[in-house]
Amino acid sequence: MAKPLGYSRTQIWLHWGIAVLILFQVVFGEYMAEAWDAFTETGAADVTLLVWGHIIAGVGILAFAIWRLFLRATRGVPAPLAGQPRVQVIAGEAVHWVLYAIMIVAPITGMAAWFGGVLQAGELHGTVKPVIIVLVGLHIAAALYHHFIKKDGLLLRMKRARD
Numbered sequence: 001m002a003k004p005l006g007y008s009r010t011q012i013w014l015h016w017g018i019a020v021l022i023l024f025q026v027v028f029g030e031y032m033a034e035a036w037d038a039f040t041e042t043g044a045a046d047v048t049l050l051v052w053g054h055i056i057a058g059v060g061i062l063a064f065a066i067w068r069l070f071l072r073a074t075r076g077v078p079a080p081l082a083g084q085p086r087v088q089v090i091a092g093e094a095v096h097w098v099l100y101a102i103m104i105v106a107p108i109t110g111m112a113a114w115f116g117g118v119l120q121a122g123e124l125h126g127t128v129k130p131v132i133i134v135l136v137g138l139h140i141a142a143a144l145y146h147h148f149i150k151k152d153g154l155l156l157r158m159k160r161a162r163d
């Protein structure tokens, strides 16, 4: 399959939509953690709007991530920018794959805990926050490095759709 020149409009919307939802999960995740603690201690939880928000945003991330992976397999994504050291291309792709894994594993473990009562899944899910902060932090730092230091137009690939 020939690689497209850039990301499609849908791929770009999905990328930024997921970015906003991930930010919401990390900023407001502690309210879900409180509800979960109450549930595991007393068997009852106060299901507030933020708890529903966490569930809906999380299931949304899962659906959007599956959609993205489907588009990646059928339409494809642009080749890595030319002229980068090989190790940098490999590191970038490795971070992307771990981010995809998080977008799938985090909602599944969250649902297994909340709806299935699987305590170990809750423990695993509780470790997601620092991992996301480090990896998304690296990802953003790389995007800013390309934009402001290398000035190679990489960030614009997630802004302007191209076939």
Ligand code: HEM
Pocket: 022, 025, 026, 029, 030, 032, 033, 034, 036, 054, 055, 057, 058, 059, 061, 062, 102, 103, 104, 106, 107, 108, 109, 110, 111, 112, 113, 114, 115, 122, 123, 125, 126, 127, 128, 129, 132
């Ligand atoms: C990609 C999607 C998701 C992300 C990034 C995410 C992120 C988070 C974060 C950051 C916390 C707080 C951890 C803490 O402060 O200790 C949390 C807690 C929790 N989330 Fe999610 N979540 C996602 C999806 C879901 C879904 C779909 C559900 C269930 C319906 C869910 C259920 C829970 C539960 C039960 C907790 C408390 C467990 C614990 O803290 O050990 N999450 N989540």
Ligand code: HEM
Pocket: 015, 018, 019, 020, 022, 023, 072, 077, 078, 080, 081, 096, 097, 099, 100, 103, 136, 139, 140, 143, 154, 155, 156, 157, 158
């Ligand atoms: C301010 C926040 C963010 C910025 C500036 C940003 C920037 C970018 C840019 C410029 C690309 C294109 C890389 C290329 O063309 O080679 C990209 C790709 C990607 N981003 Fe982000 N991103 C952000 C947040 C996120 C978040 C929160 C996630 C998921 C947790 C994420 C996951 C990905 C993935 C998986 C790709 C690879 C897409 C593919 O080729 O399959 N990004 N990002």
